Every structure is written in structure tokens, then in C-alpha cells.
Amino acid sequence: xxxxxxxxxxxxxxxxxxxxxxxxxxxxxxxxxxxxxxxxxxxxxxxxxxxxxxxxxxxxxxxxxxxxxxxxxxxxxxxxxxxxxxxxxxxxxxxxxxxxxxxxxxxxxxxxxxxxxxxxxxxxxxxxxxxxxxxxxxxxxxxxxxxxxxxxxxxxxxxxxxxxxxxxxxxxxxxxxxxxxxxxxxxxxxxxxxxxxxxxxxxxxxxxxxxxxxxxxxxxxxxxxxxxxxxxxxxxxxxxxxxxxxxxxxxxxxxxxxxxxxxxxxxxxxxxxxxxxxxxxxxxxx
Ligand code: B12
Numbered sequence: 622x623x624x625x626x627x628x629x630x631x632x633x634x635x636x637x638x639x640x641x642x643x644x645x646x647x648x649x650x651x652x653x654x655x656x657x658x659x660x661x662x663x664x665x666x667x668x669x670x671x672x673x674x675x676x677x678x679x680x681x682x683x684x685x686x687x688x689x690x691x692x693x694x695x696x697x698x699x700x701x702x703x704x705x706x707x708x709x710x711x712x713x714x715x716x717x718x719x720x721x722x723x724x725x726x727x728x729x730x731x732x733x734x735x736x737x738x739x740x741x742x743x744x745x746x747x748x749x750x751x752x753x754x755x756x757x758x759x760x761x762x763x764x765x766x767x768x769x770x771x772x773x774x775x776x777x778x779x780x781x782x783x784x785x786x787x788x789x790x791x792x793x794x795x796x797x798x799x800x801x802x803x804x805x806x807x808x809x810x811x812x813x814x815x816x817x818x819x820x821x822x823x824x825x826x827x828x829x830x831x832x833x834x835x836x837x838x839x840x841x842x843x844x845x846x847x848x849x850x851x852x853x854x855x856x857x858x859x860x861x862x863x864x865x866x867x868x869x870x871x872x873x874x875x876x877x878x879x880x881x882x883x884x885x886x887x888x889x890x891x892x893x894x895x896x897x898x899x900x901x902x903x904x905x906x907x
Contacts, residue, residue, distance in 0.1 A: 712761025788906035
């Protein structure tokens with residue numbers, strides 16, 4: 622005896638998981654399934670199982686039930702797209718690359734980032750929040766957008782400031798946060814403007830930021846956080862930097878941040894986007 626639907630809590634399309642599980646359990650010898658008899662998918666699965674296992678003499682039960690059922694329309698083929706929003710939302714990596722290359726004929730790299738890729742990821746995030754998309758889709762969207770960023774990065778590097786070094790900057794995503802797409806864009810732009818960037822990666826403890834800043838004598842530090850839950854880690858990092866007595870400026874960025882929050886935690890600058898980070902670097906380091 623088995624309550625079949627417990628298997629699918631927290632998943633989309635529970636019905637599909639439940640009915641597949643029901644088939645597996647029947648095959649393993651399930652005698653009594655506890656199912657909702659008002660959900661056709663479940664009772665239909667039992668009907669098909671009986672048919673296939675020879676429990677439905679002459680297929681009579683199955684034929685009686687389905688002989689007059691309308692044919693299921695064929696699903697639409699997963700077509701190609703010319704729309705970067707759709708390519709990112711559906712996690713289509715090669716399309717994302719190709720469309721980005723075409724967009725580069727009419728737009729600058731920063732225009733593509735700010736007008737296309739960030740809004741596309743924002744839309745995905747909103748749908749995730751509403752429960753319309755699920756984590757595997759969020760991951761695929763992130764991967765598709767990263768393909769696009771890679772294309773842009775190559776081009777940005779070509780127009781870079783060459784061997785000139787205007788000063789060192791640390792960038793890091795704070796402890797507990799693994800979002801690094803925005804931080805990586807900031808890094809690319811700063812390198813392009815001629816700064817030496819020490820990228821500490823993501824999920825970086827406050828102590829690592831402080832130790833590196835002191836050891837490398839870094840005068841500008843960029844911190845990224847994308848979640849409300851990781852804002853305290855950002856505040857902690859700024860506090861530890863101040864406590865160390867190391868003289869440096871701190872700029873912070875990430876979708877959840879505001880200029881008010883920057884002031885509140887004692888950061889020197891709030892950067893709305895990657896371009897703003899380059900303006901701040903110019904002000905601090907020249
Ligand atoms: C892509 C993405 C992911 C990817 C991240 C891949 C990666 N390598 O980064 C994956 C799938 C792994 C992921 C995981 C999760 N995610 Co997520 N994710 C997103 C999404 C859709 C886009 C973020 C993004 O990359 N945007 C594009 C970049 C370019 O924008 P940006 O980061 O804001 O950066 C720009 C500026 O802000 C600024 N900037 C950013 N950082 C910095 C730093 C400095 C120094 C400066 C100067 C400027 C600057 O410049 C950048 C370029 O212009 C957002 C939704 C959203 N609207 O943001 C959710 C979102 C951030 N995720 C969310 C959540 C909840 C999660 C998970 C907890 C989900 C889960 N249940 O596991 C995990 C987090 C795990 C963890 N511990 O971190 C929530 C956070 C909610 C909240 N307010 O706290 C969001 C908002 C989605 C939502 N609406 O619910 N996620």
C-alpha cells in the first residue's frame with residue numbers, strides 16, 4: 622500500500638512524477654495505490670498498466686475507456702529563436718552566442734549587457750520568484766547568459782588599455798553568495814580600463830578580503846551581493862575592513878543594493894552597474 626503523491630513535493634508537474642512513480646511501484650508489486658481518483662492521469666496510468674501486463678482481458682477496459690478520446694495534438698518543435706530574451710530564458714547556449722554576435726553589429730558591449738542581458742536575467746528571476754520557473758531553469762538561463770558574456774568579453778579585451786596599470790582593485794562576491802555574473806562583468810570592465818583586478822571569486826569570507834587588501838596594499842575594494850540573506854556578510858566585510866585600519870575605499874554593487882544601504886554599512890560608493898564601477902575607480906585611483 623502506498624500514498625503515491627508524497628514523492629513529488631516541491632516539484633513542478635507533480636502529476637507527471639506521480640504517475641511515473643505509480644508505474645514503477647506497480648511494476649515492483651504495489652497492491653494498493655492511494656491516489657486521487659479525480660485525477661485522470663493517475664487512473665489512466667493504472668488502465669495502461671493493466672493493459673500492458675495482460676490484466677485487461679482482450680484490452681476491453683482500455684478500449685471502452687479510450688476509443689472515443691480525442692487525439693493528443695503533437696507538441697510544437699523546440700524552434701530556434703532570434704530573440705536574446707527567449708534564448709536566455711530557455712537556456713539556449715549556442716543561440717545566445719549567435720544572437721549576441723549579431724547584436725554587436727548595432728550595439729556596444731555595455732548596451733547589450735544593460736539593455737538585453739540583465740533585463741533578460743531579471744525577467745527569469747521574476748518568473749522564478751513567482752514559481753513559474755524552477756532552479757534547473759535558472760541555472761540554464763545563467764549558463765546561456767554566460768555564453769553571451771564570453772562573446773562580449775573577448776571583444777572588450779580587444780579594445781583594452783594594453784599594458785598600462787592604473788592601480789589594484791579587489792573584487793569579490795561576499796560570503797554565502799555564489800552569484801558572480803555581475804562581479805565578473807565589473808572585473809572585465811575594470812581590466813579593460815587598465816586596472817589590475819584581484820578577483821577573490823565568490824562566497825568569500827570577510828577575513829580573506831581584509832587579509833588580501835592589507836597584503837597587496839589595495840586602495841579600492843568592490844563587493845558584490847545579490848541576496849537579501851547575504852547583505853549582513855557584506856556589512857560584516859566592510860566593518861572588518863574598517864576595524865583593520867587599512868586605508869581604502871569600498872564600492873558595493875548587486876541587484877538588491879541601494880545607495881542608502883551603502884551609506885548605512887559604511888561603504889564609500891554604491892555602483893549601479895559596471896560602468897559606474899569604472900567611474901568610481903577613476904575617481905579613487907585616477
Ligand atoms: C543567474 C541567477 C542565479 C544563478 C547564478 C549563477 C552565477 N554564476 O552567478 C544560480 C542559478 C546559480 C542562482 C542560484 C541561486 N539564486 Co539566483 N538569481 C540569478 C538571477 C536570475 C540573475 C542574477 C544575475 O546574474 N544578474 C545579471 C547581473 C549582470 O546583474 P547584477 O549581478 O545585478 O550585476 C550588475 C550590477 O548589479 C552591478 N554589480 C554587481 N555586483 C557588483 C559588484 C561591484 C563591486 C560593483 C561595483 C558593481 C556590481 O554591476 C553588474 C553589471 O552591470 C537573479 C535575479 C535578478 N533579478 O537578479 C536570481 C536571484 C538573485 N537568485 C535568487 C535566489 C533565491 C537564488 C538561490 C538561493 C536559489 C536556490 N533556492 O538555491 C541560489 C543562491 C545560492 C547562493 N548561496 O548564492 C534570488 C535572491 C532573492 C533575494 N532577494 O534574496 C533572485 C533575486 C531571484 C528571485 N527573484 O527570487 N541564481
